[in-house]
Amino acid sequence: MDGKKITLKDIAQATGLSVNTVSRALKDKEDIAEATRKMIQGVAKEMGYVGNSLAGSLRSGLTRTIAVIVGDVANPHFAIMVKDIEKAARKHNYTIIVLNTEEDNELEERAIYTAIGKNVDGIIICPAQHSPDNIRFIQRNGVPFVLLGRRFEGETDFDYVISDDFNGGYLATRHLLENGHEKILLLNGPSRISSARERLAGYKHALKERGIPVVSKLITENGVLTGDARKTVKDLAAEDAGFTAIFAFNDVFAWEAIYMLRKMGHRVPEDYAVIGFDNIQSRNFFPFSLSSISNSKSKMSRRALDILLNKINNPKSGNRYHETVETRLILRESTRSHA
Amino acid sequence: MDGKKITLKDIAQATGLSVNTVSRALKDKEDIAEATRKMIQGVAKEMGYVGNSLAGSLRSGLTRTIAVIVGDVANPHFAIMVKDIEKAARKHNYTIIVLNTEEDNELEERAIYTAIGKNVDGIIICPAQHSPDNIRFIQRNGVPFVLLGRRFEGETDFDYVISDDFNGGYLATRHLLENGHEKILLLNGPSRISSARERLAGYKHALKERGIPVVSKLITENGVLTGDARKTVKDLAAEDAGFTAIFAFNDVFAWEAIYMLRKMGHRVPEDYAVIGFDNIQSRNFFPFSLSSISNSKSKMSRRALDILLNKINNPKSGNRYHETVETRLILRESTRSHA
DNA sequence: TTGTACGCGTTATCAT
DNA sequence: ATGATAACGCGTACAA
Numbered sequence: 001m002d003g004k005k006i007t008l009k010d011i012a013q014a015t016g017l018s019v020n021t022v023s024r025a026l027k028d029k030e031d032i033a034e035a036t037r038k039m040i041q042g043v044a045k046e047m048g049y050v051g052n053s054l055a056g057s058l059r060s061g062l063t064r065t066i067a068v069i070v071g072d073v074a075n076p077h078f079a080i081m082v083k084d085i086e087k088a089a090r091k092h093n094y095t096i097i098v099l100n101t102e103e104d105n106e107l108e109e110r111a112i113y114t115a116i117g118k119n120v121d122g123i124i125i126c127p128a129q130h131s132p133d134n135i136r137f138i139q140r141n142g143v144p145f146v147l148l149g150r151r152f153e154g155e156t157d158f159d160y161v162i163s164d165d166f167n168g169g170y171l172a173t174r175h176l177l178e179n180g181h182e183k184i185l186l187l188n189g190p191s192r193i194s195s196a197r198e199r200l201a202g203y204k205h206a207l208k209e210r211g212i213p214v215v216s217k218l219i220t221e222n223g224v225l226t227g228d229a230r231k232t233v234k235d236l237a238a239e240d241a242g243f244t245a246i247f248a249f250n251d252v253f254a255w256e257a258i259y260m261l262r263k264m265g266h267r268v269p270e271d272y273a274v275i276g277f278d279n280i281q282s283r284n285f286f287p288f289s290l291s292s293i294s295n296s297k298s299k300m301s302r303r304a305l306d307i308l309l310n311k312i313n314n315p316k317s318g319n320r321y322h323e324t325v326e327t328r329l330i331l332r333e334s335t336r337s338h339a
Numbered sequence: 340m341d342g343k344k345i346t347l348k349d350i351a352q353a354t355g356l357s358v359n360t361v362s363r364a365l366k367d368k369e370d371i372a373e374a375t376r377k378m379i380q381g382v383a384k385e386m387g388y389v390g391n392s393l394a395g396s397l398r399s400g401l402t403r404t405i406a407v408i409v410g411d412v413a414n415p416h417f418a419i420m421v422k423d424i425e426k427a428a429r430k431h432n433y434t435i436i437v438l439n440t441e442e443d444n445e446l447e448e449r450a451i452y453t454a455i456g457k458n459v460d461g462i463i464i465c466p467a468q469h470s471p472d473n474i475r476f477i478q479r480n481g482v483p484f485v486l487l488g489r490r491f492e493g494e495t496d497f498d499y500v501i502s503d504d505f506n507g508g509y510l511a512t513r514h515l516l517e518n519g520h521e522k523i524l525l526l527n528g529p530s531r532i533s534s535a536r537e538r539l540a541g542y543k544h545a546l547k548e549r550g551i552p553v554v555s556k557l558i559t560e561n562g563v564l565t566g567d568a569r570k571t572v573k574d575l576a577a578e579d580a581g582f583t584a585i586f587a588f589n590d591v592f593a594w595e596a597i598y599m600l601r602k603m604g605h606r607v608p609e610d611y612a613v614i615g616f617d618n619i620q621s622r623n624f625f626p627f628s629l630s631s632i633s634n635s636k637s638k639m640s641r642r643a644l645d646i647l648l649n650k651i652n653n654p655k656s657g658n659r660y661h662e663t664v665e666t667r668l669i670l671r672e673s674t675r676s677h678a
Numbered sequence: 679t680t681g682t683a684c685g686c687g688t689t690a691t692c693a694t
Numbered sequence: 695a696t697g698a699t700a701a702c703g704c705g706t707a708c709a710a
Contacts, residue, residue, distance in 0.1 A: 004481045005455075005458075005480060005481060005482075006480075007702095007703060007704085008703070008704065009703075017680080017681090018680070018681050018682080019681090019703085019704080020680085020681070020682085020704085020705075020706085021679085021680055021681070023703095023704065023705065024680090024705090027705090031679060031680085032679070032680080033679060033680090036679080036680085048476070048479045048480060050452060050455045050456050050480060051456050051703090051704085052397075052456070052458055052702095052703055052704070053456045053457055053458070053704095054393055054396055054397050054402070054457070054458050054702090054703075054704090055397055055686090055702075055703035055704040055705085056686095056703080056704055056705065057393055057686090057704095058391075058393050058394055058397055058685095058686045058687065058688090058702090058703085058704080059685070059686045059703090059704065059705060059706085060686085060704095060705085061686080063393070065436070065457070072422060073412065073418055073421055073422045073425065074415075074418050074419045074421075074422035074622065076413075076415060076418070079412055079413050079415070079418035080413045082412055082413075082437070083411060083412045083413035083439060086412065086437060086438070086439055087439065090439075095436055095438070095453055095457065096436065096437060097404070097434055097435065097436045097437070098421070098425060098435060098436070098437045099425070099434070100422060100425055100426065100429075113389060114434055116344075116389045117389050117390050117391065117392045118392055118393065118404070118434065119344075119391055119392075119393050137387070140387050141344060141387060141389060142343050142344060230624065252623070255623065255624055255625050255626055256624040258626035259624040259625065259626055260624070262626065268626070283413065284591070284594065285569065285594055285595040285598040285599070286594050286598065286625070286627065287594055287597035287598055287601065287607070287627040287629070288625065288626040288627040290626070346686095346687060346688090347687065347688070348687075356696075356697090357696065357697050357698075358687085358688085358689095358697090359688090359689075359690090359696080359697070359698080359699095360695085360696055360697070362687095362688065362689065363689090363696090366689085370695065370696085371695065371696080372695055372696085375695080375696085390687090390688085391686090391687055391688070392688090393686090393687075393688090394686075394687035394688040394689085394702090395687080395688050395689070395702095396688090396702090397686090397687080397688075397701095397702045397703065397704095398687090398688060398689055398690085398701070398702045399688095399689080399702080400702075
């Protein structure tokens with residue numbers, strides 16, 4: 001029952017034909033006797049032949065595999081996008097390999113190295129952004145790639161699909177301002193990350209538009225995988241820093257913030273309004289209702305894949321793809337106003 | 340800037356040495372002049388050589404890649420396990436490809452076919468369980484595999500790592516009973532799935548132990564990816580089926596149940612107690628505090644990988660691995676009692 | 679209609 | 695210490 005892998009050679013031996021007659025029969029080529037073909041296909045099926053795409057890939061240089069490199073698949077934001085990418089890729093007969101960088105530069109480098117070594121046809125990467133060098137390395141190797149969700153402002157020849165983070169930051173902040181909050185804690189991500197910088201810019205813009213001063217103490221940077229956000233909220237709330245609302249870099253931070261505030265005996269939204277980013281709840285029916293900025297993860301994922309496939313199929317087109325997907329304000333209870 | 344892939348041949352030409360000297364120098368073999376090695380490694384680095392593991396794989400028959408096949412990576416339960424597996428695999432220099440079955444038989448078959456075609460060294464799969472045939476197909480191809488989280492009772496030669504679902508079902512139900520609930524809605528998964536059947540058995544056992552009748556109307560099956568759970572809760576709560584507590588197949592169902600109940604104007608835990616399964620909140624700090632059954636996802640993931648690596652490295656050992664990881668009751672507010 | 683020969687990039691073996 | 699050759703499994707071009 002328990003067998004070894006069947007090769008064309010095995011089938012050739014079994015049928016007394018040559019390897020490549022078998023090969024062509026299985027690929028439904030024309031120049032083969034109908035009877036022979038049926039016979040070979042029957043034997044192949046019976047023997048459980050699966051084929052070895054490796055061998056073909058070595059020849060063609062194509063693997064029909066793409067690498068998806070993200071910070072952490074366990075983060076729902078990435079999990080959703082990875083799922084979307086896998087689904088779209090499957091439609092085009094592509095398979096994905098998933099690599100986590102843990103937002104670390106060396107792990108990112110290693111992930112890229114692995115991907116290239118496995119001869120993936122393309123790479124979709126949410127860069128950790130410690131520097132553009134890792135991405136340049138992809139480029140140097142001639143492997144098509146698309147950045148997902150983050151970009152390098154200085155590198156105009158890196159293609160990307162991002163969401164409109166500036167606008168998202170602006171919308172979230174303006175919403176809180178309109179509800180009467182003037183001291184807004186920005187629970188931001190690390191400033192090396194473009195989306196964090198752009199959300200911050202949106203935040204500042206909203207404040208300036210209303211003539212509200214930007215308080216640097218209320219602008220905090222938090223590691224994405226470290227639990228920093230909880231500590232920040234805890235410390236600032238404990239010392240009574242005066243804020244009445246929180247704009248979080250992502251929904252995970254927002255959840256942590258609310259978790260911590262409640263643990264400290266505060267109420268949301270009564271004592272503190274909280275808004276997140278990513279709108280994870282568009283897919284999950286959580287018992288808790290968190291206002292958030294929607295960034296169309298499906299659209300981003302599918303678009304990134306389309307662009308990548310385009311680049312794979314038209315290697316020399318030289319088209320530049322710098323795409324920004326809209327962001328929208330989604331109001332739920334965590335920022336409900338109390339007139 | 341934008342280059343082609345560098346091969347050993349390129350380096351050989353650049354250095355005037357033979358392909359195979361270059362190969363050995365890069366692999367730090369002994370029988371090579373120290374100076375030559377340094378030189379070659381220098382040139383390789385400068386040219387950005389990455390190597391083509393495909394070619395090596397063709398020779399060795401090993402890809403250092405394993406396939407992880409799950410229902411849906413966007414489900415946090417799977418997302419967490421995929422992350423854990425990737426991390427553990429990385430330590431052993433393995434890469435993972437991720438395939439979603441969407442709990443569908445044909446997609447599962449296709450996923451397995453793809454995995455085998457790509458010559459993965461092994462497969463970790465959470466089977467959709469429409470039948471054992473797909474798994475038998477893996478076996479027939481001689482590819483090592485481990486079932487994760489589900490098993491086929493009749494197939495003793497399928498290795499698996501599962502959680503103690505019977506006990507989990509028992510613990511959850513007993514807890515609700517101890518809090519005075521006698522009509523407990525079981526928001527279960529599809530009965531083809533072993534974990535659903537085993538949790539049901541635990542549920543029944545707890546009821547019988549207390550002499551509480553099993554009401555078949557309160558035992559419901561719900562598709563894992565379909566939103567059935569919401570509808571079930573809505574319908575049964577609307578017709579006033581008399582239950583006062585819910586034991587959900589997983590945390591996702593539990594969230595949906597609470598979402599729906601609240602939407603209908605009910606309170607949790609005051610009107611309905613709800614307990615889930617998977618204890619997603621061991622990793623995420625959600626604002627909502629859901630009682631759940633913990634099933635040690637890390638332990639399961641890591642163990643599944645260890646077993647798989649064992650099977651890969653000792654192909655003929657013939658060891659059988661049937662492992663059950665403990666489940667524990669985690670109490671939070673969604674089942675808080677009101678004495 | 680079918681078979682033979684060669685190449686993809688790498689590595690193991692054997693020769694120099 | 696280094697080079698030549700064969701082999702992995704398949705596909706393509708060409709020969710029979």
